[in-house]
Amino acid sequence: MKNVMQYKGYYGVVEYSDEDKCFLGKVIGISDLISFEGKSVTGLKTDFQGAINDYISLCERQGKEPQKAYKGSFNVRVTPDLHMEAVAYSERHGMTLNAFVEKAILIAMTTDNEL
Numbered sequence: 001m002k003n004v005m006q007y008k009g010y011y012g013v014v015e016y017s018d019e020d021k022c023f024l025g026k027v028i029g030i031s032d033l034i035s036f037e038g039k040s041v042t043g044l045k046t047d048f049q050g051a052i053n054d055y056i057s058l059c060e061r062q063g064k065e066p067q068k069a070y071k072g073s074f075n076v077r078v079t080p081d082l083h084m085e086a087v088a089y090s091e092r093h094g095m096t097l098n099a100f101v102e103k104a105i106l107i108a109m110t111t112d113n114e115l
Contacts, residue, residue, distance in 0.1 A: 007049050010069055012036065014044065027052070029069025076101065
């Protein structure tokens, strides 16, 4: 499991590089590349926040909207049979397909079972 940091709605994943003797991170969920690093947790957090602030400032100077991670919708590809079964299950239980998928995700995360 990777460690995740959050700042201003952006998420960064962090790993430790034994070779470089520092923490390395990158922002996930957007196509623009934002990376950060630090020799300590405090340095890592400072560099992460600075990288996000720099990214937002750069976008403003360029007149473009900064990308935002995780707008709350995503495509899920499943077999046609599973799709049909999920819709039928949702209907039988009086919920939308979106509500069913959201509930399934929450249950999986709450029980913390390995998938």
